[in-house]
Amino acid sequence: MRKMKIGITCYPTVGGSGVIATELGKMLAEKGHEVHFITSSTPFRLNKTYPNIFNHQVDINTYSVFQYAPYDIALATKISEVIKNEGLDLLHVHYAIPHAVCAILGRDMAGSNIGIVTTLHGTDITVLGSDSSLKEAIRYGIEKSDIVTAVSNSLRDQTYELIQPDKTIETVYNFVDEREYHPKSETKLKEQLGIDAAEKVMIHVSNFRNVKRVQDVIKTFSLAHQQISCKLLLVGDGPEMGRIIQQVRDLEIEEHVLFLGKRDDLAEFYSISDIKLLLSEKEAFGLVLLEAMACGVPVIGTNIGGMPEIINPGVNGFLVELGDTEQAARYVVDMLSDEVQLQNLRQGALDTVSEHFHSSKILEQYEGLYEQLMPKD
Ligand code: GMT
Numbered sequence: 001m002r003k004m005k006i007g008i009t010c011y012p013t014v015g016g017s018g019v020i021a022t023e024l025g026k027m028l029a030e031k032g033h034e035v036h037f038i039t040s041s042t043p044f045r046l047n048k049t050y051p052n053i054f055n056h057q058v059d060i061n062t063y064s065v066f067q068y069a070p071y072d073i074a075l076a077t078k079i080s081e082v083i084k085n086e087g088l089d090l091l092h093v094h095y096a097i098p099h100a101v102c103a104i105l106g107r108d109m110a111g112s113n114i115g116i117v118t119t120l121h122g123t124d125i126t127v128l129g130s131d132s133s134l135k136e137a138i139r140y141g142i143e144k145s146d147i148v149t150a151v152s153n154s155l156r157d158q159t160y161e162l163i164q165p166d167k168t169i170e171t172v173y174n175f176v177d178e179r180e181y182h183p184k185s186e187t188k189l190k191e192q193l194g195i196d197a198a199e200k201v202m203i204h205v206s207n208f209r210n211v212k213r214v215q216d217v218i219k220t221f222s223l224a225h226q227q228i229s230c231k232l233l234l235v236g237d238g239p240e241m242g243r244i245i246q247q248v249r250d251l252e253i254e255e256h257v258l259f260l261g262k263r264d265d266l267a268e269f270y271s272i273s274d275i276k277l278l279l280s281e282k283e284a285f286g287l288v289l290l291e292a293m294a295c296g297v298p299v300i301g302t303n304i305g306g307m308p309e310i311i312n313p314g315v316n317g318f319l320v321e322l323g324d325t326e327q328a329a330r331y332v333v334d335m336l337s338d339e340v341q342l343q344n345l346r347q348g349a350l351d352t353v354s355e356h357f358h359s360s361k362i363l364e365q366y367e368g369l370y371e372q373l374m375p376k377d
Helices: 016-030 071-086 096-109 123-130 135-144 153-163 214-225 241-250 266-271 287-294 325-336 339-356 359-373
Strands: 005-009 034-039 053-057 090-094 115-120 147-150 169-171 200-205 230-235 257-261 275-278 299-302 317-320
Touching (some): 005 016, 005 071, 005 096, 016 034, 016 053, 016 090, 016 115, 016 287, 016 359, 053 071, 071 096, 090 359, 096 115, 096 135, 115 153, 115 359, 123 135, 123 153, 135 153, 147 153, 153 169, 200 266, 214 230, 214 241, 214 325, 230 266, 266 287, 275 325, 287 299, 287 339, 299 325, 317 325, 325 339
Parallel strands (some): 005 090, 034 053, 115 147, 200 275, 299 317
């Protein structure tokens, strides 16, 4: 594999797409490629110095005459500069809008013909795709990209259905860095959190947006808790947090629900957990499922989006229909009361990650796509 100079644009703040883009950049750099992040701030997962990773920050100025700060134009200009100054071989951008459209404009401004790979992560299609003011821009971003990937077959099919682009879309799944996400047995965290060694633990990790249906996680926990002694860890923060705190109070389960806020050390929290709950109404893939599974935690998810492509019922977890908290609670009680089944599911979760979503396999898929865009020797 020849070494390439790759420009990466994503939203650098917390969120699955930013995590995937950054982890991919780090792994590409470890394989000897030169990586140039072109983003509005340093990607939050870029927590180490790499000699072959460069950060190009987009400066977004505000002017009193403009009602809105021109992020998209500033980004396209920066992309154009980096293409010329660094001699990039290709761009990999995350989200059709605005990033694919900015990349196309930036490439044009630079008078370049380098390839553009665009990865669709979900929100750009499942939410914005039905907005008539944006649909044409999304189609343009997809059709003018050289290669387009989606993070699940479900998202690929939804894109065809909603946007109808004249473009082949390849599925490349999410991945995790297995060096970070693995079961950590030497942890005292359970004790530090005041949880009895024998008590079972459930975990939910998200950005507490409406779409994550955290209220269903609370309902499921509350039903299961009536039958089995357990605790619920809530990791993350977001717009629904106030309502969730109130729901926990109304159900009088405050003593059993631990609000942990945003955390970096997720593998530690997964490692003391027995079940992960993700009951979202939209989820193109569900990166947090993979993070949990990589730490040996089976999952209960909703039968929507990309989740059925990850969850194999009875092997690494279970699927429920959206809003069916009673069935979710039955699965929880069943799993937590049968230690043999729980151990099998734990092993099933670990096997799923290594057999189907291993980072080395996903990285090779992306590198293979990049190679298609390089000039033939
Ligand atoms: O789920 C979110 O709120 C964040 C969102 C994002 O754009 O960063 O995550 C999306 O991309 C992730 C990485 O590909 C996927 O694992 C998530 O399933 C997807 N979220 C949705 O589709 C709602």
